[in-house]
Amino acid sequence: MKDTIKRLLQYTASVVLLYALIQLLIFAGIINEYYQVTLAMICINIILAVSLNLITGFTGQFSLGHAGFMSIGAYTCALMTLRVGGLFSFILGILLGAILAAMVGFIIGMPTLRLKGDYLAIATLGFAEIIRIILLNLDFTGGARGLADIPRYTNWTWLYIFTVICIVVTVNFIKSSHGRVCISIREDEIAAETLGINITRYKVLSFVIGAFFAGIAGALYASYFYYIKPGLFGFLKSIDILVIVVLGGMGSITGSILASIFLAVISTYLQAFAEFRMIIYAVILVIIMIFRPQGLMGTKEFKPEQVEKRIKERNNR
Amino acid sequence: MEQLLQQLVNGLSLGSIYALISLGYTMVYGIIRLINFAHGDIYMIGAYVGYVCMRHLKLGFFESLIISMVFCALLGILIEKIAYKPLRNSARITALITAIGVSLFLEYSTMAVATATVRTYPADVLINKTFSPIKGVIVNIQQVYIFIITIALMLLLQFIVHKTRIGKAMRAVSADKDAARMMGINVDNTISYTFAIGSALAGAAGVLVGIYYNTINPLMGMLPGLKAFVAAVFGGIGIIPGAFIGGLTIGIIETMVSGYVSSLYKDAVAFAMLILILLVKPSGLLGKNIREKV
Numbered sequence: 001m002k003d004t005i006k007r008l009l010q011y012t013a014s015v016v017l018l019y020a021l022i023q024l025l026i027f028a029g030i031i032n033e034y035y036q037v038t039l040a041m042i043c044i045n046i047i048l049a050v051s052l053n054l055i056t057g058f059t060g061q062f063s064l065g066h067a068g069f070m071s072i073g074a075y076t077c078a079l080m081t082l083r084v085g086g087l088f089s090f091i092l093g094i095l096l097g098a099i100l101a102a103m104v105g106f107i108i109g110m111p112t113l114r115l116k117g118d119y120l121a122i123a124t125l126g127f128a129e130i131i132r133i134i135l136l137n138l139d140f141t142g143g144a145r146g147l148a149d150i151p152r153y154t155n156w157t158w159l160y161i162f163t164v165i166c167i168v169v170t171v172n173f174i175k176s177s178h179g180r181v182c183i184s185i186r187e188d189e190i191a192a193e194t195l196g197i198n199i200t201r202y203k204v205l206s207f208v209i210g211a212f213f214a215g216i217a218g219a220l221y222a223s224y225f226y227y228i229k230p231g232l233f234g235f236l237k238s239i240d241i242l243v244i245v246v247l248g249g250m251g252s253i254t255g256s257i258l259a260s261i262f263l264a265v266i267s268t269y270l271q272a273f274a275e276f277r278m279i280i281y282a283v284i285l286v287i288i289m290i291f292r293p294q295g296l297m298g299t300k301e302f303k304p305e306q307v308e309k310r311i312k313e314r315n316n317r
Numbered sequence: 318m319e320q321l322l323q324q325l326v327n328g329l330s331l332g333s334i335y336a337l338i339s340l341g342y343t344m345v346y347g348i349i350r351l352i353n354f355a356h357g358d359i360y361m362i363g364a365y366v367g368y369v370c371m372r373h374l375k376l377g378f379f380e381s382l383i384i385s386m387v388f389c390a391l392l393g394i395l396i397e398k399i400a401y402k403p404l405r406n407s408a409r410i411t412a413l414i415t416a417i418g419v420s421l422f423l424e425y426s427t428m429a430v431a432t433a434t435v436r437t438y439p440a441d442v443l444i445n446k447t448f449s450p451i452k453g454v455i456v457n458i459q460q461v462y463i464f465i466i467t468i469a470l471m472l473l474l475q476f477i478v479h480k481t482r483i484g485k486a487m488r489a490v491s492a493d494k495d496a497a498r499m500m501g502i503n504v505d506n507t508i509s510y511t512f513a514i515g516s517a518l519a520g521a522a523g524v525l526v527g528i529y530y531n532t533i534n535p536l537m538g539m540l541p542g543l544k545a546f547v548a549a550v551f552g553g554i555g556i557i558p559g560a561f562i563g564g565l566t567i568g569i570i571e572t573m574v575s576g577y578v579s580s581l582y583k584d585a586v587a588f589a590m591l592i593l594i595l596l597v598k599p600s601g602l603l604g605k606n607i608r609e610k611v
Binding site for chain 2: 115127246284
């Protein structure tokens, strides 16, 4: 018990410290406007990747439509801040966007999650495309031109808060009994079903949670980059998120975080060569699948305690 | 009535192209249970090869068609050997992600080589004349060509699959890979042949679409590829006549929707159909239900 409290305090302290450190660097001007964009991309990608990892990595349901949920959050928040205005509308927009995305996730998940593997992938892809085409055709979403001049409320503080919330909720969900059920579905669906688990219910649950956070990520995105259009949330965006999850390891939260940072830094440097960035992405995907299909981290997590333990062991020797 | 017939004619030519692409999907899925996402991009490469043949080498239509088919067949074999063969025994998600990777690679390498600009096919390769068999319905000779070539390729494919040794081997491998290997069938070669044939058909579709719509670009394969997959699922994946029927159906419905409802919704229709068919009859129109064994 004492150990748990101590560890909790340590984690909280390090989370606050990291926030303060980066905020300080921003104030000092060491992290300039240009790098702040990278920072925002990292946070948004972490939320997206962790939430997709919950669906694909932990529950084993292969979804190719994550960008669809993201677009719902993005449009909701953008419309809220454009029509109502003020910080209050931003927070309301985020929550409403996330809830709407979760609801759509529920509606999509109920019928499609009966499907398996490849079929599920294609069905989620199809749904994401349908969402995109609907956004393209509605009047109040601005059609193909999208929405411009969205007020910027997203800053480092909000990004950090929501990233931390997303990670903490996901990690705790996985450690809960519900999360264990999800992992058992990934390992063997039929065996889980014979144990009396209502597998559809848990699949839908993880799908809804994933969609919820994807909605938050979309809302933060819309409010940071001023401008959204349906083309931004197409098939390629879903693939982008999938690459992060696969690279980090399907079933590893820390893997997703590290991969988000790694890929955001790479794409900042390859900004000028957009085509080459995609070629490199493609090559990374194929090579990882052939030589390390479980991803860089596999299902392992990076834990500070283990590093500590290892150092202690070495010192004792 | 005339409008309906006109849409039907347009739908048949679009559907023929979908049918040609979805045949490759169905064959590959039938034999190694992989959704070959890169298939739509092979179709795009086929269109580019046809473009180079016609515009730069000044070749005729049929020479270009054949060169493009051969090139795509070789490309299909190459992709299979490099990317899919090492993963033959791994999880299906792994193979699917690899296929997505290959697809992105083909798209963006083409973009890097040929740039993202839209290219136009030369207009005088095939006779571009229209006639009207019934009053009010206009048919382009090119549409007739597309339809006849599709039917001819389809018949050729049926002949290969049902009457030749390779076809027999393909059917055997798709029924049971291990049993086929024990019977002395070279499974690796058979899979390569399947990729070659499927890719050649996609290449043909690429050239036909270039002739029909005139414009090509590096990302043109993405949506038709997905729709062709929908067609394959619609007809029952793994079943060759099913893919053909599915392709024509999707093509016709799509032109009907863009004719009567709104062309903006035509892309959504294919996916809505996919979801509907997956929920109602996942095995497809001609498919049989297979019980899951534990």
